[in-house]
Amino acid sequence: xxxxxxxxxxxxxxxxxxxxxxxxxxxxxxxxxxxxxxxxxxxxxxxxxxxxxxxxxxxxxxxxxxxxxxxxxxxxxxxxxxxxxxxxxxxxxxxxxxxxxxxxxxxxxxxxxxxxxxxxxxxxxxxxxxxxxxxxxxxxxxxxx
Amino acid sequence: xxxxxxxxxxxxxxxxxxxxxxxxxxxxxxxxxxxxxxxxxxxxxxxxxxxxxxxxxxxxxxxxxxxxxxxxxxxxxxxxxxxxxxxxxxxxxxxxxxxxxxxxxxxxxxxxxxxxxxxxxxxxxxxxxxxxxxxxxxxxxxxxxxxxxxxxxxxxxxxxxxxxxxxxxxxxxxxxxxxxxxxxxxxxxxxxxxxxxxxxxxxxxxxxxxxxxxxxxxxxxxxxxxxxxxxxxxxxxxxxxxxxxxxxxxxxxxxxxxxxxxxxxxxxxxxxxxxxxxxxxxxxxxxxxxxxxxxxxxxxxxxxxxxxxxxxxxxxxxxxxxxxxxxxxxxxxxxxxxxxxxxxxxxxxxxxxxxxxxxxxxxxxxxxxxxxxxxxxxxxxxxxxxxxxxxxxxxxxxxxxxxxxxxxxxxxxxxxxxxxxxxxxxxxxxxxxxxxxxxxxxxxxxxxxxxxxxxxxxxxxxxxxxxxxxxxxxxxxxxxxxxxxxxxxxxxxxxxxxxxxxxxxxxxxxxxxxx
Numbered sequence: 001x002x003x004x005x006x007x008x009x010x011x012x013x014x015x016x017x018x019x020x021x022x023x024x025x026x027x028x029x030x031x032x033x034x035x036x037x038x039x040x041x042x043x044x045x046x047x048x049x050x051x052x053x054x055x056x057x058x059x060x061x062x063x064x065x066x067x068x069x070x071x072x073x074x075x076x077x078x079x080x081x082x083x084x085x086x087x088x089x090x091x092x093x094x095x096x097x098x099x100x101x102x103x104x105x106x107x108x109x110x111x112x113x114x115x116x117x118x119x120x121x122x123x124x125x126x127x128x129x130x131x132x133x134x135x136x137x138x139x140x141x142x143x144x145x
Numbered sequence: 146x147x148x149x150x151x152x153x154x155x156x157x158x159x160x161x162x163x164x165x166x167x168x169x170x171x172x173x174x175x176x177x178x179x180x181x182x183x184x185x186x187x188x189x190x191x192x193x194x195x196x197x198x199x200x201x202x203x204x205x206x207x208x209x210x211x212x213x214x215x216x217x218x219x220x221x222x223x224x225x226x227x228x229x230x231x232x233x234x235x236x237x238x239x240x241x242x243x244x245x246x247x248x249x250x251x252x253x254x255x256x257x258x259x260x261x262x263x264x265x266x267x268x269x270x271x272x273x274x275x276x277x278x279x280x281x282x283x284x285x286x287x288x289x290x291x292x293x294x295x296x297x298x299x300x301x302x303x304x305x306x307x308x309x310x311x312x313x314x315x316x317x318x319x320x321x322x323x324x325x326x327x328x329x330x331x332x333x334x335x336x337x338x339x340x341x342x343x344x345x346x347x348x349x350x351x352x353x354x355x356x357x358x359x360x361x362x363x364x365x366x367x368x369x370x371x372x373x374x375x376x377x378x379x380x381x382x383x384x385x386x387x388x389x390x391x392x393x394x395x396x397x398x399x400x401x402x403x404x405x406x407x408x409x410x411x412x413x414x415x416x417x418x419x420x421x422x423x424x425x426x427x428x429x430x431x432x433x434x435x436x437x438x439x440x441x442x443x444x445x446x447x448x449x450x451x452x453x454x455x456x457x458x459x460x461x462x463x464x465x466x467x468x469x470x471x472x473x474x475x476x477x478x479x480x481x482x483x484x485x486x487x488x489x490x491x492x493x494x495x496x497x498x499x500x501x502x503x504x505x506x507x508x509x510x511x512x513x514x515x516x517x518x519x520x521x522x523x524x525x526x527x528x529x530x531x532x533x534x535x536x537x538x539x540x541x542x543x544x545x546x547x548x549x550x551x552x553x554x555x556x557x558x559x560x561x562x563x564x565x566x567x568x569x570x571x572x573x574x575x576x577x578x579x580x581x582x583x584x585x586x587x588x589x590x591x592x593x594x595x596x597x598x599x600x601x602x603x604x605x606x607x608x609x610x611x612x613x614x615x616x617x618x619x620x621x622x623x624x625x626x627x628x629x630x631x632x633x634x635x636x637x638x639x640x641x642x643x644x645x646x647x648x649x650x651x652x653x654x655x656x657x658x659x660x
Contacts, residue, residue, distance in 0.1 A: 050473050052395075061313055
């Protein structure tokens with residue numbers, strides 16, 4: 001049986017540490033696939049103008065293409081070059097909820113994320129995505145420091 | 146936001162001080178604009194509000210009520226049976242997680258609501274109650290409940306027949322469903338009706354979606370800082386709208402879109418507090434509403450007067466059957482157009498049944514309407530109920546709220562300005578869609594419309610309420626004439642979608658997603 005590890009990236013340096021750790025784990029486990037996920041923070045309950053709504057589909061496609069090109073594709077390619085089985089995915093939604101939902105959907109064994117890169121005021125009020133994930137995940141989560 | 150408000154207020158205050166000495170000259174400009182405008186729009190207004198021969202009942206009001214009733218019966222009281230399902234859809238229970246990032250049902254509803262919730266709920270209701278008495282509220286609620294079915298019909302068609310362009314953007318609305326739907330059914334005249342709708346939609350955007358808003362925003366500002374010429378407010382508003390719709394400064398629109406819902410919640414909360422404090426009078430107020438609905442309680446026109454006012458202001462406020470919401474709702478990405486219809490039926494409910502009723506109750510309870518001690522009925526002055534201080538429109542609502550919270554007029558002034566602004570932004574989009582339907586989607590044609598739109602803000606702020614409200618109503622109701630004609634021919638399309646959806650919902654083919 002193949003072990004599936006979901007790696008959540010945040011598009012910043014700290015994500016690379018999570019990726020490096022996941023790669024090492026994959027090497028140790030052997031028969032292992034990495035699913036590299038980038039979640040674009042988005043809420044279905046935000047307010048938009050009629051014009052923004054009319055252009056939303058186009059913007060969404062652009063956001064997904066940009067995230068694929070800049071974050072996911074380079075990561076997946078680097079893993080494949082090193083002989084690690086990997087695939088990538090970009091989704092919109094709440095970071096913690098979406099990472100968990102994808103992991104459940106894919107029957108993953110573990111989620112690997114880096115320590116939160118958010119800071120300051122917003123973190124104090126809303127908590128970090130990593131902390132939210134740890135508290136609400138349905139499967140083991142590894143937080144890489 | 147503070148910066149924007151400062152920018153809005155500072156020039157207006159400075160100019161009002163400057164022009165105080167030249168008042169007669171500037172009042173002259175307002176007067177001239179007003180006269181020219183009233184003369185120009187008079188015939189159109191008279192035609193739309195012409196009474197049914199032998200009665201005092203305008204045919205257009207009958208037209209809207211009959212349509213709403215027909216749709217209610219044709220779809221088997223969809224507004225009651227699918228109310229719960231609509232809420233479930235807005236909550237996202239039926240949304241596929243793979244579609245995350247697209248326009249959600251909630252967003253489409255919120256956008257459409259920001260175009261309708263506004264001055265109609267604050268000023269319009271005051272006009273209705275001021276002329277038709279508290280009884281107008283009863284007819285307003287009834288019109289709101291029936292209007293839910295009209296909204297359901299038009300928004301389903303809006304999504305079904307919208308245009309999707311290769312670059313992923315969408316355009317929808319009555320002009321698209323009338324022309325495409327008629328062609329699909331082999332009916333003649335679709336193109337003609339679509340063009341006619343687009344013309345009226347442009348007029349509606351310039352009237353109710355623009356001039357009425359500018360006018361009442363000016364009334365509110367001058368009520369606080371003192372009287373000053375309307376064109377000054379008009380120019381300031383036009384400049385801000387210009388920056389947003391022509392300059393593409395999205396940040397202002399975005400801030401407004403976020404602040405407006407809070408203002409809405411605050412308005413309802415304030416109304417609720419006033420109602421709770423005067424808990425013992427709610428029963429009496431409803432008594433006035435019911436009694437007035439059928440007897441008129443001595444107001445001008447009696448029961449028919451109350452009914453006309455109630456229906457008119459409900460239609461103006463929630464725009465059911467007008468077709469504007471179909472433009473806003475058509476942006477949602479769904480495999481089932483009918484789901485957007487269900488969601489949209491919540492709009493007249495929130496707008497009219499909840500918010501308008503609260504305004505009406507507060508006005509009735511506040512004691513702003515003067516009762517003639519001799520007859521026990523409301524005192525009538527020049528065809529309207531006499532009010533404390535002779536207020537009408539938004540000023541009457543403001544005075545009613547001020548009777549409980551003295552500081553409320555300041556909050557209301559900010560709310561009115563923001564509501565007016567967000568409604569203008571929404572309607573500039575509806576008008577633009579109609580304009581580009583007629584003249585093509587080129588940059589120059591878009592710019593022409595946007596400039597015309599800004600010019601009308603100045604005219605609207607300068608003209609007096611009477612001619613502006615008449616023209617706004619007439620233009621918006623003219624849209625309803627064409628739109629509802631289209632809806633009658635296309636309602637069978639909605640029925641097919643409705644039946645198929647009901648079957649699949651019952652069989653479990655359409656099911657909730659785990660979130």
